[in-house]
Amino acid sequence: xxxxxxxxxxxxxxxxxxxxxxxxxxxxxxxxxxxxxxxxxxxxxxxxxxxxxxxxxxxxxxxxxxxxxxxxxxxxxxxxxxxxxxxxxxxxxxxxxxxxxxxxxxxxxxxxxxxxxxxxxxxxxxxxxxxxxxxxxxxxxxxxxxxxxxxxxxxxxxxxxxxxxxxxxxxxxxxxxxxxxxxxxxxxxxxxxxxxxxxxxxxxxxxxxxxxxxxxxxxxxxxxxxxxxxxxxxxxxxxxxxxxxxxxxxxxxxxxx
Amino acid sequence: xxxxxxxxxxxxxxxxxxxxxxxxxxxxxxxxxxxxxxxxxxxxxxxxxxxxxxxxxxxxxxxxxxxxxxxxxxxxxxxxxxxxxxxxxxxxxxxxxxxxxxxxxxxxxxxxxxxxxxxxxxxxxxxxxxxxxxxxxxxxxxxxxxxxxxxxxxxxxxxxxxxxxxxxxxxxxxxxxxxxxxxxxxxxxxxxxxxxxxxxxxxxxxxxxxxxxxxxxxxxxxxxxxxxxxxxxxxxxxxxxxxxxxxxxxxxxxxxxxxxxxxxxxxxxxxxxxxxxxxxxxxxxxxxxxxxxxxxxxxxxxxxxxxx
Ligand SMILES: Nc1ncnc2c1ncn2[C@@H]1O[C@H](COP(=O)(O)OP(=O)(O)OP(=O)(O)O)[C@@H](O)[C@H]1O
Ligand SMILES: [Mg+2]
Numbered sequence: 001x002x003x004x005x006x007x008x009x010x011x012x013x014x015x016x017x018x019x020x021x022x023x024x025x026x027x028x029x030x031x032x033x034x035x036x037x038x039x040x041x042x043x044x045x046x047x048x049x050x051x052x053x054x055x056x057x058x059x060x061x062x063x064x065x066x067x068x069x070x071x072x073x074x075x076x077x078x079x080x081x082x083x084x085x086x087x088x089x090x091x092x093x094x095x096x097x098x099x100x101x102x103x104x105x106x107x108x109x110x111x112x113x114x115x116x117x118x119x120x121x122x123x124x125x126x127x128x129x130x131x132x133x134x135x136x137x138x139x140x141x142x143x144x145x146x147x148x149x150x151x152x153x154x155x156x157x158x159x160x161x162x163x164x165x166x167x168x169x170x171x172x173x174x175x176x177x178x179x180x181x182x183x184x185x186x187x188x189x190x191x192x193x194x195x196x197x198x199x200x201x202x203x204x205x206x207x208x209x210x211x212x213x214x215x216x217x218x219x220x221x222x223x224x225x226x227x228x229x230x231x232x233x234x235x236x237x238x239x240x241x242x243x244x245x246x247x248x249x250x251x252x253x254x255x256x257x
Numbered sequence: 258x259x260x261x262x263x264x265x266x267x268x269x270x271x272x273x274x275x276x277x278x279x280x281x282x283x284x285x286x287x288x289x290x291x292x293x294x295x296x297x298x299x300x301x302x303x304x305x306x307x308x309x310x311x312x313x314x315x316x317x318x319x320x321x322x323x324x325x326x327x328x329x330x331x332x333x334x335x336x337x338x339x340x341x342x343x344x345x346x347x348x349x350x351x352x353x354x355x356x357x358x359x360x361x362x363x364x365x366x367x368x369x370x371x372x373x374x375x376x377x378x379x380x381x382x383x384x385x386x387x388x389x390x391x392x393x394x395x396x397x398x399x400x401x402x403x404x405x406x407x408x409x410x411x412x413x414x415x416x417x418x419x420x421x422x423x424x425x426x427x428x429x430x431x432x433x434x435x436x437x438x439x440x441x442x443x444x445x446x447x448x449x450x451x452x453x454x455x456x457x458x459x460x461x462x463x464x465x466x467x468x469x470x471x472x473x474x475x476x477x478x479x480x481x482x483x484x485x486x487x488x489x490x491x492x493x494x495x496x497x498x499x500x501x502x503x504x505x506x507x508x509x510x511x512x513x514x515x516x517x518x519x520x521x522x523x524x525x526x527x528x529x530x531x532x533x534x535x536x537x538x539x540x541x542x543x544x545x546x547x548x549x550x551x552x553x554x555x556x557x558x559x560x561x562x563x564x565x
Contacts, residue, residue: 055444056443057440057443076443076448077440077443077444078442078443078446078447078448078449079446079448081443081444081445081446082446086444086445087444088444089440089441089444093438093440093441093444094437094438094441095433095434095437095438095441095442096437097433097436097437098430098433098434098437102430105427105430106427106430106431106434106445107445109446110427110431111427112426112427112428113427113428113430113431113447113452114428115423115428115455115459117426117428118422118423118426118427118428118429119422119423119426121422121426123426123427127427163441166445167444167445170445170446
């Protein structure tokens with residue numbers, strides 16, 4: 001038995017009276033350490049909202065989220081990130097006034113970001129190592145030749161990979177990716193799927209939201225299906241593909257075959 | 258007024274107010290915070306300097322405290338006072354965004370101003386403190402004006418260097434990230450409340466030092482030296498010089514101070530002519546402000562935020 005790294009326990013979130021996540025009993029699921037969890041469901045099912053609730057961007061109206069045994073109720077997003085949670089956003093986000101390389105380095109925990117350290121200049125020693133690490137991560141996501149570029153010159157797909165790189169450089173315990181293949185070309189998708197498989201093999205915990213099931217169901221080892229904010233089904237990819245309710249609600253008749 | 262005097266006045270006040278512009282530049286251009294209460298930190302520094310250096314009250318004095326300390330103690334106290342006022346005003350307000358922060362910082366500055374006017378035990382109310390002690394500049398063998406112009410210039414250089422040192426470090430990168438996109442910065446563990454608060458407080462310290470120097474130069478501190486006009490002056494200088502660079506902030510301030518000193522230096526035949534010139538100065542300042550509103554740098558910043 002591996003322990004549960006993340007536990008979502010009877011979480012409810014309403015937007016103006018409507019339940020975006022939760023249904024009657026709230027949304028509950030657990031993610032054992034080392035799991036590659038696929039999170040799927042129709043548009044508006046509550047997948048991104050679930051990510052926001054886990055990462056502290058939103059707070060649940062009721063219910064609890066536990067990360068590695070820590071109750072996140074009082075924790076701000078930055079604190080949750082510092083506890084080892086990494087996430088990307090459905091719409092890629094970058095820091096336009098920083099170069100591509102700095103957009104990645106800034107993700108790393110950095111002692112130079114404390115005033116005393118900044119003045120002492122001791123950060124310079126670490127900066128070199130961080131540069132190399134960031135460059136390696138950028139190479140991994142196929143952005144080597146854009147290192148010195150301005151973020152404004154990147155394409156949508158490249159921005160998405162840049163955001164992944166910024167999270168990878170932090171070595172998060174658990175990484176949440178919201179539609180990482182959207183707008184990413186097939187060759188880069190292959191690269192991304194290899195990265196995810198490698199991270200999984202390294203024992204890292206992943207939750208990936210994807211509408212590209214061809215991509216996701218081949219590499220995830222568990223799947224949670226949401227519909228209208230409720231847990232519709234969960235199981236292995238094979239079980240999900242065969243689940244009548246999932247076929248009816250999301251996959252469509254074509255997948256049944 | 259001859260050319261040398263004009264030059265000295267521009268260097269002296271230009272450098273002095275450049276310290277304020279540089280601090281504002283750090284808060285706004287890098288930290289993304291709109292502070293419309295800049296004058297308050299300046300006043301806090303000047304009053305702290307006066308109170309620490311002046312003699313204990315006597316005769317008609319209404320103020321309570323005069324420590325008659327050495328100038329350097331007053332100078333340090335000025336930095337501490339500005340910092341303390343930044344802590345006090347920054348803590349409750351820094352969660353506010355954009356124009357809300359601008360309004361609250363403005364309100365805090367107005368509160369300090371009316372406190373100085375009405376609470377006479379601090380600084381004699383509207384009369385102000387006229388017994389400000391200052392170091393004997395003659396000890397350097399230079400005339401007063403040269404010494405204080407030099408001191409202001411050194412303070413400006415020191416401020417610029419310290420800020421540049423800070424911004425060139427990973428700290429600068431982190432605050433750029435926070436300004437660009439708070440949500441994305443939080444997602445990589447940046448404590449945005451801490452970073453914004455630190456930037457706010459750090460940038461207030463040199464303003465306090467400038468306040469002390471200003472008190473030494475004028476040898477008088479009174480509430481009417483520290484009105485919102487100072488804040489707007491610094492904002493105009495910042496936008497004039499371009500908000501992006503340290504050099505721009507300095508040049509913008511020098512240009513504005515130079516313009517004012519030039520108007521002041523014109524020998525007028527009559528009181529009437531002087532009045533017209535003063536009005537002209539106000540008009541030009543007003544036009545500059547309208548141009549700034551036309552460019553709408555705040556608007557641009559809001560857009561950047563929303564787009565993020
Ligand atoms: N900030 C918000 N305010 C109001 N309603 C919201 C907000 N965020 C999400 N919702 C609503 O919550 C529901 C779930 O949205 P969410 O973005 O989580 O869906 P999703 O599963 O990620 O969908 P998609 O596949 O389209 O990305 C939707 O009905 C959406 O309109
Ligand atoms: Mg979504």
